[in-house]
Amino acid sequence: MIEQYIPVFLVIAFAIVFAVLVVFSSKLLGPQRPTPEKLSTYESGMKPVGSTHERVSVKYYLVAMLFIIFDLEVIFVYPWAVKFRILYNEIGTSVFVSMLIFLIVLELGYLYVYKKGGFKWE
Amino acid sequence: MSLLQLIGITAVKILIIFTMMMLTVSYLVYFERKISAWAQNRLGPNRVGWYGLLQPFADVFKLALKEDIVPTNANKPIHTLAPVIALFVAFTTYAVIPFGPDISLFGITIPLVVADVNIGILYVLALSSLGVYAITLAGWSSGSKYSLLGGIRSSAQMISYEVSMGFSVAGVLLFAGSLRPAAIVLSQHGWMWNALLQPIGFITFVVSAFAETNRLPFDLPEAEPELVGGFHTEYSSMKFAGFFLAEYANMIIASALIVTLYLGGWQVPYIESIGLPAGLVIAIQIISFFAKIAFLLFFFIWVRWSIPRFRYDQLMSLGWKVMFPLSLINIVWVAGLIMIFRL
């Protein structure tokens, strides 16, 4: 079985080598003449004001949480989708109904977030 | 097939696809500039070489010879790592996409795909889900406000659209009954293209693909008027080129995925039944795969000059309030088709 994955490992190894080469090539080819002004943070030509790492809105955090939940939901859908036709021919509509229940349960959560304004951005 | 043979054949395939991708990226940038110029009644690049055809090479040399600036405020190791991740993701995802039927050379059957694995299409989704780190880390490590805002906006955008993309793919899997891209292509024989059978899933997937590749109208992370360059404001030289390269490579991968999942892959409807010699049929099929990709790439650029950029709240509403429910409806629709028409 693992032989199937040899090409995948080769592709991954090749991509790592290529990516590192590209990123480090300018270190080799380009000039290095740093000055303090050149190395300062870009802020439209002004002196940088305040802290860079401002706290970000809790909205982003909520989006990341919802992403995990719905990503897990998708993972449950894949094995079902792959076997759906075969299972439907074997045991009938109950395959469809069990997934429908699962999706509806999760969509209750979706509607809750919607109602509470979780998808509203200013 | 012995292990050494396998490694050898794979290495040849990787080199061929890699070279093709690099050439396509170079000329994609060229054509993007040319098409932009036509759209705006300008000439576009026309100085380097005949009709500016050597422009991509000039660009690469220029970028490679520029100074690599890492701001003092930046976190140096992570600042360097971010473009590496972007390139890594862009140049691994092609592995499972088939660009033609099996061919036999010197008595060995060679599938025209680098890796034919059971998890197939999930491999692409898994690796592209790592792509979000490149942008998040680039934005965070640069130590600039524009970068941070661009990076965090972009990552929230990417993860939001990844959900509807995942659900759209499930619709394709329902018809194919397999995760193998080769099986997905074969399930769309004749005119049974997924784009025609499940138009809702097709639209949600294409829109999500635009959002995942950060292309206009979804290029909020680098909205020039407000965020300068977004997450790559503080990048220069080949690190910047790395992001640029990755973005265009991702466009090609996204087009190849759309072709494989929805537009019949390398298949040309009913070409086998005309009675052409087998070799010619295979050649036409491979060419049709690349022609479909080329059309989608043109479509990417065309959209860029036709649709204005979204506002951030519109973008997030579109993702969560429109695309997400639509991709779920698509699953029920496809399951219904299978149950009613026994497709």
Add this chain to the structure above:
Amino acid sequence: MSLELFLFLVFAAVAAVSGILMITRSEVVMAALFLILNLASLAGLYLLLNAQFIAVVQVIVYAGAIMVLFLFVIMLLRPEHEKIVTKISGIRTFAFIIAALVFVQLAYVILKSHPGSALNSDVTASVNAGTVESIGTELYTNYILPFEAAGFLLLAATIGAVVLAKRKFE
């Protein structure tokens, strides 16, 4: 050396080293990055155990989704700027005891099991068990109830996420 053994050594070494590097970093983002590497190399180990679907889910869910949340939280809270308020005394001793217990358990299990006896008996069956097709068949025929229960668990998580964040955005 067989191919499997070679790949196992590579993935195991990456997993172990990235694990150690993760807990010794003082910079939180670096620690998170090594955790991602660790989770990805675990996916390689799953692959060697013929669990193809689990391997790819490991990357999608852990490395691709949960760690994004980790990074967001790090950016949201900037822990590198916050002082560690409480330092529970004796936490190190406690950690060592837990680690020693886990180690003894693992050593016991490894020494007790006879490698190559039960696990390798039927390779094709084991390969088939790891594919998405067989997981689909099992999950949607024999394990419907746990599957629906997982749906309710995810619903609870959705509501929990909103309740936690709601105070902030109202």
